[in-house]
Amino acid sequence: MPKKKHLHIDTRLAQGGHYVDKASGAIVPPIHTSTTYARDESYELQGNYIYARYQNPTFDQVEALMAELEGGAASRLFSSGMSGITSIFETVKSGRHVVAPTVMYHGAQDWLRHIAASRDIGLSLFDATDPDALAKAVVPGKTDIVWIETPVNPTWDVIDIAAAAEIAHAAGAILAVDATVAPPVTTRAIDFGADLVFHSATKYLNGHSDVLAGLVTTRKEDERWEQIGYARKQLGSVSGPFEAWLLLRGMRTLALRFERISENAMAIARHFAGHSQVDQVLYPGLPSHPGHEIASRQMYNGFGGMMSLLIKGDAARAQKIAARVKVFTPATSLGGVESLIEHRASVEGPHSKVPKNLLRLSVGIEKAEDLIGDLEEALDG
Numbered sequence: 001m002p003k004k005k006h007l008h009i010d011t012r013l014a015q016g017g018h019y020v021d022k023a024s025g026a027i028v029p030p031i032h033t034s035t036t037y038a039r040d041e042s043y044e045l046q047g048n049y050i051y052a053r054y055q056n057p058t059f060d061q062v063e064a065l066m067a068e069l070e071g072g073a074a075s076r077l078f079s080s081g082m083s084g085i086t087s088i089f090e091t092v093k094s095g096r097h098v099v100a101p102t103v104m105y106h107g108a109q110d111w112l113r114h115i116a117a118s119r120d121i122g123l124s125l126f127d128a129t130d131p132d133a134l135a136k137a138v139v140p141g142k143t144d145i146v147w148i149e150t151p152v153n154p155t156w157d158v159i160d161i162a163a164a165a166e167i168a169h170a171a172g173a174i175l176a177v178d179a180t181v182a183p184p185v186t187t188r189a190i191d192f193g194a195d196l197v198f199h200s201a202t203k204y205l206n207g208h209s210d211v212l213a214g215l216v217t218t219r220k221e222d223e224r225w226e227q228i229g230y231a232r233k234q235l236g237s238v239s240g241p242f243e244a245w246l247l248l249r250g251m252r253t254l255a256l257r258f259e260r261i262s263e264n265a266m267a268i269a270r271h272f273a274g275h276s277q278v279d280q281v282l283y284p285g286l287p288s289h290p291g292h293e294i295a296s297r298q299m300y301n302g303f304g305g306m307m308s309l310l311i312k313g314d315a316a317r318a319q320k321i322a323a324r325v326k327v328f329t330p331a332t333s334l335g336g337v338e339s340l341i342e343h344r345a346s347v348e349g350p351h352s353k354v355p356k357n358l359l360r361l362s363v364g365i366e367k368a369e370d371l372i373g374d375l376e377e378a379l380d381g
């Protein structure tokens with residue numbers, strides 16, 4: 001189907017991957033399960049495909065849609081968010097240096113510590129709440145990747161993407177953004193100067209808590225992009241075709257889901273700000289949040305569904321509240337249609353810097369009053 005560049009992103013999403021199959025008239029794409037592709041009588045490949053670990057027609061559809069949404073040159077689909085992250089960091093050569101926030105997705109930071117310790121790669125962690133910390137952390141000529149995550153889990157501090165891009169580029173590094181919590185319906189990190197954008201597609205992009213996947217998008221198809229593709233191929237970090245197909249189906253409702261989720265989250269944040277049982281609501285959509293001004297600039301279509309409540313009381317009380325909910329489900333992960341609640345400190349373990357009274361919410365698409373009522377009852381007990 002020819003590209004329709006003038007169409008709104010919501011329309012592109014709704015029709016993502018839709019086409020009319022010439023043979024059957026089907027408007028839903030087939031799932032290509034073949035692991036290998038035949039050659040013709042002159043021993044030429046008949047399409048762009050050789051073998052399923054290299055590329056698959058169902059991946060192509062997801063990747064084309066994502067590249068378009070992000071305004072990037074190309075996207076690649078991975079078997080999980082983490083395999084996208086490890087493939088990005090496979091491109092860092094020994095002797096180089098990486099910068100990342102102190103508070104970030106713990107699995108990714110664990111990996112950075114691991115490669116720093118085992119591959120002679122320097123690692124500097126910076127405090128994302130200090131506006132001068134990133135500039136001090138980069139080493140001009142040595143830093144290869146500046147990695148940021150925004151908003152940052154689970155405090156939802158906001159990092160200024162444009163400012164980070166300027167610092168990274170001045171040091172000769174690239175900027176890679178983990179925008180899992182801010183999908184491209186609200187943030188297009190490449191527009192703010194990012195070179196790579198990463199999403200755990202397991203979260204908002206798929207949106208139904210039933211697919212594990214990652215997507216990496218590049219500003220330009222350069223040598224590093226080739227290396228990321230090489231890493232995916234050789235490490236075998238590829239999705240199954242059914243997962244790719246499910247992800248494409250999930251993405252068609254992203255705009256609608258994200259709109260409702262952002263409305264619900266804002267209603268919950270407003271309701272519990274100043275509540276007698278709550279010390280603080282951490283949500284970038286609230287004007288009282290320290291990152292609100294930057295968030296308003298770079299999350300131009302809703303602040304999403306991730307927030308944390310610092311409740312009055314200790315860890316035991318926070319756990320009790322999380323266990324008492326009836327509409328929310330106490331579980332990890334985020335970005336699905338169903339609302340989840342989690343006591344982060346117990347999940348992250350004894351070394352966690354997360355406040356013991358913090359409850360993380362991933363707000364879903366249910367009716368806001370039911371979610372508010374559920375939390376009220378849990379807090380009341």
Ligand SMILES: *Cc1c(COP(=O)(O)O)cnc(C)c1O
Binds near residue numbers: 082083178180200
């Ligand atoms: C979940 C998540 C990841 C890792 O993705 P997986 O799909 O679980 O491998 C990375 N970053 C953030 C912000 C996440 O929420």
